[in-house]
Amino acid sequence: MSESLYAACAEVLTTCQGLKDDLPALLDPSTGFAPRLRHLCRDKIEELERTAATDVPQAELDALRMEANTWGLLQALIPARKMEPVSHPLPQTLLAQNPFTPTSTLAQAIMHASPLLSELVVVREWLHETASPPQHPEVTTGYWKFTKHNVMQGLRTGSGPRGGLVKELDPDAVNRGDGRTLAADDALTADVKAFEKSLAQAVYSFLRAGRLDEAVELCRRAHQPWRAASIRGSLLFQWRAIANERRDDGIDDEEDAEGWQGNQRRRLWKSTCIRAALNPNLSDTERVVYAALAPSPQTFSVLKSACRSWEDHLWAQISVLCEEKQSSEMLKLKGFFWEGGLTALEESSPIPLGDRDEEEEQEWEKEATSALETLGGVVVDDGPPADHAFHISQLAIILGRIQPLLETFATGLTDGIYDPQSSEYPTMTRFFAHLCLFLQMIDISTPPLATQVILEAYLQVLEAAGQRELIAMYAGALGDNAVERYAMFLTSLDLTADIKERRLALTRAREHGLDVNTVAIVTAERTIEKAFERLPRLRGPLPSFTASQPPPSDPEMLLLRSIEWTTIIQGTYDTALEQATVIMRYFLGSGRVNLARKLLDMLPHELASIDEPEDRATEYLHYRQFFNIWELLDRVVQCHSSGVSQMSKDARTTWL
Numbered sequence: 128m129s130e131s132l133y134a135a136c137a138e139v140l141t142t143c144q145g146l147k148d149d150l151p152a153l154l155d156p157s158t159g160f161a162p163r164l165r166h167l168c169r170d171k172i173e174e175l176e177r178t179a180a181t182d183v184p185q186a187e188l189d190a191l192r193m194e195a196n197t198w199g200l201l202q203a204l205i206p207a208r209k210m211e212p213v214s215h216p217l218p219q220t221l222l223a224q225n226p227f228t229p230t231s232t233l234a235q236a237i238m239h240a241s242p243l244l245s246e247l248v249v250v251r252e253w254l255h256e257t258a259s260p261p262q263h264p265e266v267t268t269g270y271w272k273f274t275k276h277n278v279m280q281g282l283r284t285g286s287g288p289r290g291g292l293v294k295e296l297d298p299d300a301v302n303r304g305d306g307r308t309l310a311a312d313d314a315l316t317a318d319v320k321a322f323e324k325s326l327a328q329a330v331y332s333f334l335r336a337g338r339l340d341e342a343v344e345l346c347r348r349a350h351q352p353w354r355a356a357s358i359r360g361s362l363l364f365q366w367r368a369i370a371n372e373r374r375d376d377g378i379d380d381e382e383d384a385e386g387w388q389g390n391q392r393r394r395l396w397k398s399t400c401i402r403a404a405l406n407p408n409l410s411d412t413e414r415v416v417y418a419a420l421a422p423s424p425q426t427f428s429v430l431k432s433a434c435r436s437w438e439d440h441l442w443a444q445i446s447v448l449c450e451e452k453q454s455s456e457m458l459k460l461k462g463f464f465w466e467g468g469l470t471a472l473e474e475s476s477p478i479p480l481g482d483r484d485e486e487e488e489q490e491w492e493k494e495a496t497s498a499l500e501t502l503g504g505v506v507v508d509d510g511p512p513a514d515h516a517f518h519i520s521q522l523a524i525i526l527g528r529i530q531p532l533l534e535t536f537a538t539g540l541t542d543g544i545y546d547p548q549s550s551e552y553p554t555m556t557r558f559f560a561h562l563c564l565f566l567q568m569i570d571i572s573t574p575p576l577a578t579q580v581i582l583e584a585y586l587q588v589l590e591a592a593g594q595r596e597l598i599a600m601y602a603g604a605l606g607d608n609a610v611e612r613y614a615m616f617l618t619s620l621d622l623t624a625d626i627k628e629r630r631l632a633l634t635r636a637r638e639h640g641l642d643v644n645t646v647a648i649v650t651a652e653r654t655i656e657k658a659f660e661r662l663p664r665l666r667g668p669l670p671s672f673t674a675s676q677p678p679p680s681d682p683e684m685l686l687l688r689s690i691e692w693t694t695i696i697q698g699t700y701d702t703a704l705e706q707a708t709v710i711m712r713y714f715l716g717s718g719r720v721n722l723a724r725k726l727l728d729m730l731p732h733e734l735a736s737i738d739e740p741e742d743r744a745t746e747y748l749h750y751r752q753f754f755n756i757w758e759l760l761d762r763v764v765q766c767h768s769s770g771v772s773q774m775s776k777d778a779r780t781t782w783l
Contacts, residue, residue, distance in 0.1 A: 132171055133589065136557060137597045139163045140564060147568050154206040160565050161202040168195035183550075189510065190551035193517035194558045196257045200524055201565075203253045204246060208527075209569055215239035218460060225370075227464050230457070231363035231389060232370045237456045243492050244452050247445050250525055254442040255337025262332045264325040264349070326351070327412035330358070331433060334419045335442065360396040361420050364389040394466055397421045397454070404429050422446040423454075436510040437518050441502055448495050496526060516545070516555050530574055533563065537577035540584050553588045560585035564604055579605055583612065590616060595628075599635040609641055614649035617692075618657060622684055630695050644698045651692035651699075651706055658686035665716045679722055686710055687722055687729075694731055704734050708746050724754055 143160040146152045153160050168191050175183050175191075218236040221228045238244050326349055333342035339358065346355035366387035390396055400421035404414045415433040418426035427447050434440045457466070502522060505513045512518070516536065523532035536559050539545055545552055563578045582605055589597050595616075602613035617624075617632055624632070636646045661682035679687070690710060693703035707730055714723035727750065735751070738744045 161198045165198035187550040190554040229366045231365040258336040262329040264329045360390045362389040435508045533577045537580040556585045599639045603639040617650040618653040647692045654689035
């Protein structure tokens with residue numbers, strides 16, 4: 128994973144943590160936390176695809192794409208769950224006020240009356256947005272153009288249609304049982320069949336992406352207006368003039384207000400689509416198109432046959448749930464002119480306002496939840512499997528089970544289910560770590576232990592990636608364990624960090640709200656413990672100080688430099704004095720006089736002014752006096768070796 132992505136995510140986190148008390152800003156659809164991270168993931172994907180990086184595994188690209196999609200899903204669902212719901216009139220209320228209320232207005236009221244249905248509609252729109260780019264078939268020169276030429280020629284000359292050719296150009300012309308066929312060049316040859324199949328697949332891909340208008344335009348360009356008309360039949364009947372609807376900006380659109388659009392007889396259209404989807408005489412691709420236009424329990428198996436990825440299966444299931452819920456609720460309404468005509472108005476009884484069957488709604492929610500849960504084990508042909516961590520996450524988010532999701536992922540980390548060496552592991556841990564922090568920012572509780580495990584895993588990822596400057600930020604999110612965890616990281620640096628970098632590490636701790644003095648003390652303690660674990664225990668008589676000493680080993684240098692942590696800040700000088708005496712005893716006891724002398728040189732002069740506790744201050748004073756005497760002895764030896772005895776009396780006195 129690129130180092131820039133780690134830093135970019137940390138920058139987003141820092142920015143949004145500054146907005147912690149501004150919930151609308153954190154949930155803003157453009158500049159909120161989730162959209163920002165989604166944008167970062169998409170930019171990274173585009174960069175990798177643009178450079179055609181061959182060293183990036185497909186699994187990592189898939190994980191990045193799913194992470195971006197999951198942040199989009201969170202942005203789609205979380206704001207509505209956190210914000211106060213807006214009050215909407217019930218469909219019964221609308222009909223009581225106006226029995227000519229258009230179908231689209233009633234459908235909106237039905238959706239608003241059911242929180243789960245509202246969320247499923249939002250999820251379906253998210254699936255449209257994240258769908259694969261639609262296919263585009265080859266350009267055709269016209270619909271049955273040779274047959275059309277013969278029919279038009281017969282009409283112009285008055286000779287009638289040529290023998291054996293169809294008289295009309297509608298798509299059912301060859302199925303009327305009169306034996307008439309198309310012109311030879313228009314007959315369903317391999318090329319024609321291939322085009323029809325390609326067109327149907329392209330139409331389905333546009334429907335899968337929720338791009339209905341483009342599917343209609345595609346059919347028109349293919350000279351099949353009848354197919355375009357059948358697609359437009361899915362639009363709900365809408366007429367602003369009689370619905371008294373106004374736009375969000377409060378300005379009516381005259382064109383929308385005066386004219387109607389959509390399908391006045393959509394129920395009849397839907398039953399026809401279901402029949403077409405179940406018709407074995409039609410091609411499989413054609414049946415899939417009608418199943419996508421009118422998703423229902425009857426057509427679900429047909430629609431499912433076209434599903435390749437896990438997202439396709441989710442879309443198919445949610446499409447059926449949404450369509451069936453709206454259809455069943457519409458059937459319950461009484462006095463609905465656009466489906467029942469004047470007879471429905473005359474025979475209808477007064478509608479009880481606010482009459483909602485809560486028990487029936489709960490039963491439907493259970494059925495919908497059970498249907499969605501089956502997606503956890505669905506078999507896919509393309510893309511990551513159903514049990515991929517991100518697919519499990521997306522399903523849990525949809526079902527409102529984020530807390531159990533975090534616990535499950537943390538358990539997987541603890542049990543070693545996820546391989547830290549896999550290419551997608553950094554992406555998964557980064558997502559879950561930022562998910563925990565995001566939920567905390569918007570006051571959604573997270574399981575404390577699971578959060579700690581997840582953040583710890585991400586800290587290990589950052590350490591492995593060499594992102595030292597980011598450790599303090601994420602360690603600070605560990606709460607009571609923040610200091611201990613950051614100290615653990617600083618201890619792991621061993622001898623790779625010089626005094627300048629150690630001072631900078633403590634500065635970062637202060638910037639992210641950690642107690643710098645405690646961090647320094649704990650780091651020094653852990654470093655001393657680590658060094659003593661590697662050093663031999665002192666046994667037997669004291670070694671000779673006069674024997675030649677080998678260069679210091681790494682554990683000895685680690686022990687020596689541990690004192691740097693508590694001598695950087697004056698507030699930890701008391702601890703530095705205590706630790707210095709411990710280290711000094713070991714070096715002197717092991718005969719490492721030079722290291723002991725070096726330790727004394729590293730200590731700040733202010734330590735000599737500390738007089739409490741008295742025994743420790745006295746011990747430190749004795750060490751200083753000892754090395755002062757040792758230095759004098761060295762000078763005497765130096766004098767002797769330099770032939771001081773040959774000096775004159777006055778020169779010797781001056782030297783002494």
